[in-house]
Amino acid sequence: MRTAYLLAWLLLLEMTAFGQTSVTTGQWLRTGWKFHPGDNLAWADPAFDDHQWESLNPADYLQEWQQDRVAGSGWFRLRFRVAPALAGQPVTLLLSQIGASELYLNGRPIHRVGVVSAQPADEQTRYISHQPIHVTVLDTGVQVLAVRYSLTKSNFYFNLPIPVGWGDNPAYALQLEPATASVTNYARWEAVGAVPVAFTIGFFLVLAILHLFIYISFRKGKANLYFGLALVQLSIWRLIPPLLIWAELPVSLHYSLLWAGYGFGALAGTFIVLASYQVFRRKLDWGFITLAAFWLVVWATLPWNPQSITVSIAGTFLVMLLAAWVAFLSIRPGNRIGWLYLIGSGLWVLINLLMFQINPETNVSGMAVGQAAMDIIIPFVISIVLGNGYVRANRTLEAKLVEVEQLSQQALAHEREKQQLLSDQNKMLEQQVAVRTAELVTQKDELEQTLKNLRATQDQLVQKEKMASLGELTAGIAHEIQNPLNIVNNFADISVRLADELQQEMVAGNTEEVNTLTGYIKDNLQRVSQQGQRASAVVKSMVRLARTSSGEIEPTDLNALTDEYLRIAYQNLKAKNDSLTVDLRLHLDPSLGKVALMSQEMGQVLLNLYDNAFYAITEKGQRHPGGFQPQIEVTTRATEGRRVEIRVRDNGTGIPEEILPKIYQPFFTTKPTGQGNTGLGLALSFEIVTKGHKGELSVETELGEFTEFIISLPE
Amino acid sequence: MKILVVDDELDVQFLFEQRFRREIRSGELSFAFAHSGEEALNYLSQHPSEIILILSDINMPGMSGLELLRKIREHYPSPPPKIMMITAYGDVDTFNQAMSYGADDFLTKPLDFGGLKDKLNTTVGT
Numbered sequence: 116m117r118t119a120y121l122l123a124w125l126l127l128l129e130m131t132a133f134g135q136t137s138v139t140t141g142q143w144l145r146t147g148w149k150f151h152p153g154d155n156l157a158w159a160d161p162a163f164d165d166h167q168w169e170s171l172n173p174a175d176y177l178q179e180w181q182q183d184r185v186a187g188s189g190w191f192r193l194r195f196r197v198a199p200a201l202a203g204q205p206v207t208l209l210l211s212q213i214g215a216s217e218l219y220l221n222g223r224p225i226h227r228v229g230v231v232s233a234q235p236a237d238e239q240t241r242y243i244s245h246q247p248i249h250v251t252v253l254d255t256g257v258q259v260l261a262v263r264y265s266l267t268k269s270n271f272y273f274n275l276p277i278p279v280g281w282g283d284n285p286a287y288a289l290q291l292e293p294a295t296a297s298v299t300n301y302a303r304w305e306a307v308g309a310v311p312v313a314f315t316i317g318f319f320l321v322l323a324i325l326h327l328f329i330y331i332s333f334r335k336g337k338a339n340l341y342f343g344l345a346l347v348q349l350s351i352w353r354l355i356p357p358l359l360i361w362a363e364l365p366v367s368l369h370y371s372l373l374w375a376g377y378g379f380g381a382l383a384g385t386f387i388v389l390a391s392y393q394v395f396r397r398k399l400d401w402g403f404i405t406l407a408a409f410w411l412v413v414w415a416t417l418p419w420n421p422q423s424i425t426v427s428i429a430g431t432f433l434v435m436l437l438a439a440w441v442a443f444l445s446i447r448p449g450n451r452i453g454w455l456y457l458i459g460s461g462l463w464v465l466i467n468l469l470m471f472q473i474n475p476e477t478n479v480s481g482m483a484v485g486q487a488a489m490d491i492i493i494p495f496v497i498s499i500v501l502g503n504g505y506v507r508a509n510r511t512l513e514a515k516l517v518e519v520e521q522l523s524q525q526a527l528a529h530e531r532e533k534q535q536l537l538s539d540q541n542k543m544l545e546q547q548v549a550v551r552t553a554e555l556v557t558q559k560d561e562l563e564q565t566l567k568n569l570r571a572t573q574d575q576l577v578q579k580e581k582m583a584s585l586g587e588l589t590a591g592i593a594h595e596i597q598n599p600l601n602i603v604n605n606f607a608d609i610s611v612r613l614a615d616e617l618q619q620e621m622v623a624g625n626t627e628e629v630n631t632l633t634g635y636i637k638d639n640l641q642r643v644s645q646q647g648q649r650a651s652a653v654v655k656s657m658v659r660l661a662r663t664s665s666g667e668i669e670p671t672d673l674n675a676l677t678d679e680y681l682r683i684a685y686q687n688l689k690a691k692n693d694s695l696t697v698d699l700r701l702h703l704d705p706s707l708g709k710v711a712l713m714s715q716e717m718g719q720v721l722l723n724l725y726d727n728a729f730y731a732i733t734e735k736g737q738r739h740p741g742g743f744q745p746q747i748e749v750t751t752r753a754t755e756g757r758r759v760e761i762r763v764r765d766n767g768t769g770i771p772e773e774i775l776p777k778i779y780q781p782f783f784t785t786k787p788t789g790q791g792n793t794g795l796g797l798a799l800s801f802e803i804v805t806k807g808h809k810g811e812l813s814v815e816t817e818l819g820e821f822t823e824f825i826i827s828l829p830e
Numbered sequence: 831m832k833i834l835v836v837d838d839e840l841d842v843q844f845l846f847e848q849r850f851r852r853e854i855r856s857g858e859l860s861f862a863f864a865h866s867g868e869e870a871l872n873y874l875s876q877h878p879s880e881i882i883l884i885l886s887d888i889n890m891p892g893m894s895g896l897e898l899l900r901k902i903r904e905h906y907p908s909p910p911p912k913i914m915m916i917t918a919y920g921d922v923d924t925f926n927q928a929m930s931y932g933a934d935d936f937l938t939k940p941l942d943f944g945g946l947k948d949k950l951n952t953t954v955g956t
Contacts, residue, residue: 597918597939598839598918598939600940601918601940601941602841602845604940605845605849605940605941606841606844606845608943609845609848613848635848638844639844639848642841642844646841
C-alpha cells in the first residue's frame with residue numbers, strides 16, 4: 116500500500132557489473148562512473164583525463180551525495196562500449212534523476228534537465244523517472260558520458276528506501292534500451308498498471324459520490340460521510356504518485372506533494388476505521404484514538420524516519436485489525452454482516468502476502484491487479500456493509516410499514532368497533548330515553564291525575580270548609596236562637612210551677628203570696644216575650660244575610676245614599692239617647708257620579724257602620740263623662756284606578772288589637788246581647804261589600820282614639 | 831251551701847232564684863251571680879273559701895268558662911270548690927277539655943233543674 120510498491124515495480128533488479136566492456140539494451144549504466152565536485156565545462160571533453168577522480172555510482176544514495184560529498188554541483192564521467200549489435204543503431208537512454216543535469220556524449224551536449232547551478236537561486240531541479248533520451252550514433256569504440264549535475268541543500272526531499280540495489284533515491288541513473296520498443300518501465304506500467312489504478316480511483320470516486328450523496332440525503336448516517344471522505348482521500352493518495360511521475364516537478368514540490376499524498380493515505384486509514392466504528396455502532400475507544408495518534412506521528416515524522424515503510428505497513432495492518440475487531444464484536448445472531456469484514460480483511464492479508472511473492476519487474480500486471488484488488492477490497496466490503504445496513508433498514512421499514520398498516524387497520528377496526536359501540540350506546544340511550552320518557556309521561560299522567568285528585572280534594576275541602584262555615588254559622592245561629600229559647604223554655608216551665616203554687620195559695624187565701632207569685636209570672640211572661648223577639652230578630656238577620664246577593668245593581672247617587680242613611684242612623688241614636696250631641700262632618704266629593712250598586716244592601720252596610728260608630732262614641736262618652744266631644748266624619752271621594760271610597764270615622768273607643776281579626780266573624784260582638792244585636796252586622800257588611808260589589812272593606816283604628824272603616828268600590 | 835252561678839245571660843239569675851225559691855227561703859241554698867269570668871274571679875277573691883260549688887257557662891264574651899275553670903284551679907287550690915260546667919253544646923271535645931282542666935261535672939243547656947237539684951244534693955252530701 117505504500118509508494119514502496121509503486122516504485123518497486125518501476126525499478127529493476129540489480130544488474131551485473133561491467134567495466135568498459137560492452138553494454139547492451141536492458142542494462143543500467145551502473146558501474147565505472149567517476150566523480151569530481153565542482154564545475155568545469157572542460158570536464159565534458161572526452162579526452163579529459165579523469166583517472167584522478169574517485170569512483171562513484173550516481174545511482175547510489177542521494178542522501179550520501181548531498182550530505183557527505185558535495186553541497187552544490189559536481190561532474191560524473193563514464194567510459195563504456197556498446198555491444199556490436201547496437202553499433203550504429205538508434206538506442207534510448209532512460210533517465211531517472213533527482214536534481215538538475217546536463218548530459219554530454221563524447222563532448223557533445225545531448226540532454227538537459229532543469230538548470231544546473233551551485234546557487235540555489237539559479238538552480239532548477241526536477242524529479243524525473245524514466246525519461247527517454249534518444250541517441251542515434253554509437254560505434255563500438257569507447258564512448259564517454261559526462262554529466263554536469265547539481266542538487267543544492269535548499270531542495271527538500273526525503274529518503275524512502277527503494278528496494279533492490281538501486282539506492283534509496285537515484286541522484287542520476289541511466290538505462291540502455293532499444294529505441295524502437297516501448298520498453299520504459301514507466302511505459303510498461305502505463306500499459307499495464309494505469310488501468311488498475313484508474314479503475315481503483317474510479318471505483319473509489321464512484322463509491323465516494325454514492326456514499327457522500329447518501330450522507331447528504333440522510334445526515335444521520337455518519338458512517339457514509341466518513342467512508343465517503345475516506346474514499347476521496349484514498350483516491351487522492353492513489354492519484355498523486357503517478358501524477359508526480361508524469362508531471363516531472365521540481366524536487367521540493369515533488370516531495371511535498373508526495374508527503375501530502377501519504378497524509379491522505381494515513382487519513383484514509385483512520386477514516387476507514389472511523390466509518391467501521393460507525394457502521395457497527397461502536398463508540399470511539401482507545402483503540403481508535405491510538406490508531407489516529409499513531410498515524411499522525413508516523414505521517415509527521417515520515418521524511419525523517421528510516422523505518423517509515425515498516426511502520427506504515429504496521430499501521431495498515433492495525434487499520435485492518437481494528438476494523439475487523441469492531442466487525443467481529445458486532446457479530447451476533449441475526450446480524451452476521453461483520454463476517455464480511457473479517458473475510459474482507461482476511462482476503463486483504465492474503466493478497467498482501469501473495470504480493471510479496473510477486474516479482475515487480477517480471478510481473479508488473481500482477482502487481483497492478485493485486486494492488487488494485489487490495490485497494491478496493493476493504494472499501495468494497497464497507498460499501499456492501501453500509502448497503503446491507505440500508506437493505507436492513509429498508510426491510511425494517513417495510514416490516515414497519517406492514518406493521519403500521521396492520522396497526523392502522525387495527526385502529527380502523529377499533530374505530531369501527533368504537534363507532535359500533537357508540538351507536539349501540541346511542542341506541543341504548545335512545546331506548547333508555549324512550550323508556551324514561553314513557554316513565555315521565557306516565558309520571559306526568561300520574562301527576563296530572565294526582566293534581567286532578569288534589570283539585571277534587573281541594574274542591575271537597577273547600578266544600579267541607581264551606582260546610583264547616585255553614586256548620587259554624589248554623590251552630591252560631593243555633594246558639595243565638597237556643598239561648599233565648601232555653602230561657603223561654605225555662606221561664607215557661609217555672610211559670611207553670613208558679614201557676615200551680617198560685618192556685619194552691621189562692622185556695623189557701625194567702626193573698627200576699629198570691630201577689631208575689633202573680634208578679635213573678637208576669638215578669639216571666641215579659642221575659643218570654645222579650646226572648647221571643649230576640650230570637651225573631653236573629654232569624655230576620657239570618658234571612659237578610661242569606662239574601663245579600665239578591666238585590667239588583669243599578670246606578671246610584673252614592674253621595675245621596677251616604678247622607679240619607681247617616682240621617683236615619685242619627686235619628687235612631689237620638690231615639691235611644693237624646694242627651695248625646697255629636698259633631699257630624701260630611702265631606703261629599705261632588706265629582707262622584709252615579710255608582711252601580713245595590714242601594715238597599717249598601718244602605719244596610721252604611722247603617723251598620725254608622726250604628727257601630729255611634730255605639731263607640733256613646734261608650735266613650737259614658738267612660739269620660741266630661742270633656743269628650745264625640746265626632747263622626749263621613750267622606751266620599753273618587754280614588755285612583757276608577758274606584759270610589761267611603762270613609763266612616765269616629766273618635767270613639769277604638770278596637771282592641773286582639774279582637775281586630777274577629778270583627779268580621781259572624782256572631783262576634785262586643786255589645787251586650789239582646790236589644791236586637793245579633794253579632795252579624797259587620798259580617799253581613801263584609802259579605803255585601805266584597806261579594807256583592809267586588810269591593811273592599813277595611814278598618815284603621817287606634818285604641819281609645821279612633822276607628823275608621825273604609826269601603827272601597829269599583830266605580 | 832253557697833253556689834256561684836256564672837253566666838252572661840242576666841235572666842239566668844231569675845231562673846235560679848225562682849226555681850230554688852223554697853231552698854233559698856229555707857236557707858238550704860244561697861246563690862251568688864256573676865255575669866262574666868272576670869266578675870267571678872273578682873267575687874272569689876273577695877269571698878275566699880265561701881263558695882262550695884261553681885256553676886259556669888262556657889260560652890261567654892271575654893273570659894270563657896273553660897279559662898275561668900283553669901284559673902280557679904290554678905289560683906284557688908285550697909279548699910277547692912266543686913265546679914260544674916254548663917254549655918249549650920254537648921260536644922266531646924269541650925267535655926274532654928273541661929274534664930282535663932279539672933271540672934267535676936258537665937251539664938248541658940237547657941238546664942234540667944230537677945236533675946241539677948239531685949246532683950247538688952249528691953255533691954254536697956258527699
